[in-house]
Amino acid sequence: MTYAVIMAGGSGTRFWPKSTKALPKQFLNLFGEKTMIQETVKRLKGHIEPENVLVVTNDNYVSIVEAQLPEVRKDHIIGEPVAKNTAPCVAAAAAIMNKLDPDSVMVVLPADHQITNREAFLDILNSAVETAKSENSLVTIGIEPNRPETGYGYICYDENSELKKDGNPVYSVKNFTEKPNREKAEEFLDSGNYLWNSGMFVWKTETVLKAFKKFLPDVFKLTEKLQASDLTQEDINQFYQACPSISIDYGIMEKAETVHVVPGEFGWNDVGSWTAVHELSEKDEYGNAIGNAKISIVDSTQNLIHTESGKLVSLVGVDNVAVVETDKAILVVNLKKAQGVKEVVEELKSNPELKDFL
Structure with a gap:
């Protein structure tokens, strides 16, 4: 079998x-x-x-x-x-x-x-x-x-x-x-x-x-x-x-x-980064993947927005950026450098004052 x-x-x-x-x-x-x-x-x-x-x-x-x-x-x-x-x-x-x-x-x-x-x-x-x-x-x-x-x-x-x-x-x-x-x-x-x-x-x-x-x-x-x-x-x-x-x-x-x-x-x-999430998500006519977020976007393209609080997110003149918000943290990262998020996690692990944000 x-x-x-x-x-x-x-x-x-x-x-x-x-x-x-x-x-x-x-x-x-x-x-x-x-x-x-x-x-x-x-x-x-x-x-x-x-x-x-x-x-x-x-x-x-x-x-x-x-x-x-x-x-x-x-x-x-x-x-x-x-x-x-x-x-x-x-x-x-x-x-x-x-x-x-x-x-x-x-x-x-x-x-x-x-x-x-x-x-x-x-x-x-x-x-x-x-x-x-x-x-x-x-x-x-x-x-x-x-x-x-x-x-x-x-x-x-x-x-x-x-x-x-x-x-x-x-x-x-x-x-x-x-x-x-x-x-x-x-x-x-x-x-x-x-x-x-x-x-x-x-x-x-x-x-x-x-x-x-x-x-x-x-x-x-x-x-x-x-x-x-x-x-x-x-x-x-x-x-x-x-x-x-x-x-x-x-x-x-x-x-x-x-x-x-x-x-x-x-x-x-293999969904190896936030860049992959952007690629796989539905997007508006300007390439922005919005998810469930409440947004106001001006002159901004190819962005990813993931939020949990329901707060309004406004982007002005911003391209290729991911904005990810949870109840404990906010991440803003250039989607072309999204692999670097792993380095942030390593820094949090090494800092006793920041470990609670992992």
Whole structure:
């Protein structure tokens, strides 16, 4: 059977002040009535039902997940006692899946991505699942690039290795590249055989466990111990405390011999900053994304306004700015430099007088 593993442990620092330590990005409704994690589970219905969804999140967020996803079994909501990147998350999920169903297929998805074309996404996902089953391969979903983006990792694939799965092309992966500089990103775009790394993976549980055994044997031993346990919170805590902090990309994907990628184009965005929220939001004729705010705008274009108080926001002669207001803080940021919000959060963490604003 196919199961979904939703990775929902992120802190969403680039979305401060809307995203906070107590309620990070994946639990916010940035684009509609449902939160991002609710949308992630919703778009799988008909392909993977909620009872076959496993959510791995921070231990502090377990109650939030239970409240937002009542259709997901409580024993399928796993609380991480400490953040150890994505490899331990996948390993823990694989141990649980293998105990539950040794023949299982895992679809590993971030909780906070936006996908606008659900049907196209599910079509690509079906091809990825079929590839994982038939090729005993680690499979990733790659996004067709439309610009030389320096904020994403890239996947280089072998153009001469094309398979067809459910009508979609599937390729062998040659290598992965972390976030490149502008010049290199332009080269990748021009080459025609590079895709953005979406961070979405599909594999048979037994296949990924074999990869852990080969490339991360210490983690694999901990996985065996976890699988043999009663899967109590204490068992999970001991597993995470003993694991190194390492990403699944670096620990497994970049080293594995049999990796395939399914290219896709389905309105994907990893929603990595307020700039992405502006891009994905409805806008007026001047490119201003207003949301529920009360506004008065004069000679201002390409702005984003998110407020909670109901106060009037007036912009005069301002372009490419985000104004985000919560009950505790106000952020004004140039949308071209929105990644810098993460630096603000780091400053707040280091200042005892400002930690309460996180």
